[in-house]
Amino acid sequence: MGRAGERTSYRYIEFFTAGIRNPNTRLAYYRALTRFFDWLEECYPGLELHQVNSIVVAQYVEIHPGSAQTRNQHLSAIRSLFRWLVTGGVVRENPAAEVRGVKHRVKRGKTPVLSDDEMKELLSSIDTNHIVGLRDRALIAAMFFSFARIGAVLGMNVGDYFSKGKRYWFRLHEKGGKYHEVPVHHTAEEYLDLYMDEANLRDEKTTPLFQTAPRRSRTLTGVRLQRQEAWAMVKRRALAAGVSTDACNHTFRASGITNFLRNGGSRDNAQKIAAHEDIRTTALYDRREDAISLDEIERIHL
DSSP states (O other): TOOOHHHHHHHHHHHHTTSSOOOHHHHHHHHHHHHHHHHHHHSSOOOGGGGGHHHHHHHHHHHSSHHHHHHHHHHHHHHHHHHHHHHTTSSSSOTTTHHHHHHHOOSOOSSSOOOOHHHHHHHHHHHOOSSHHHHHHHHHHHHHTTTTTHHHHHOGGGEEEEEEEEEEEEEEGGGOOEEEEEOOEEEEEEEEHHHHHHHHHOTTTTBSSSOOOOOOTOOOSSBOOHHHHHHHHHHHHHHHTTTTOOTTHHHHHHHHHHHHTTTTHHHHHHHHHTTOOSHHHHHTTOOHHHHHHHHTTTTOOO
């Protein structure tokens, strides 16, 4: 894009600022397109944007060293950008429109899952004699008991934990600006109440529910906790509890769904609670077979 004219450069920037609302998608597409144009510059120096054709795009997808999922994501980014450029009159055709993605089918999720005993150990190991421990326990419980994405939980304000009838509910901020309301499990409700009362958050409806807290001061800052900070907290807590150090933010979504299904919950209801568009996505979080496989393999004796 370095040799692009003013109109093309403007349309390129506009693609990220006006064409993509989700910040995660924006970042992923920016990285993908930066890599694609760097590759073009190296392999096809002097090639103009309007000269990029389906053969060039297909070659890039073919030689890309990433996984099938990554290659398809890059193809999607290229296809979306050129669609935007066609609409803006910068190029006449979308060279990625006819390029087929890499066959990719996932039957089993890769997200690390904690067993029920590990979840109990993790939650009980957190020191709740101060606000940081109360916050961390409430955050982990919110993800586990509601099957919520880390972004949806961190996106909540205090007012998104609200009473409806006799129970409390979460209003989760899902992808695409959507809201998903789910009743709060009694254990999560207990942990949230203790955290909010200690932090005096009840009347701060528009402030972030989960906030940063400098480790030494152990006081909330009013600044929303970010995913990377939550990830570091989970790693630290897992190490201290002596459970799987592979645990990550997404672990609690997968662990909660697996626990729910193991205790008689249906996959259809798990899909509704998790707000998955496709039940096949929910199936990726069903890790009951892991334990069954281990039990069966131990039948082998010498």
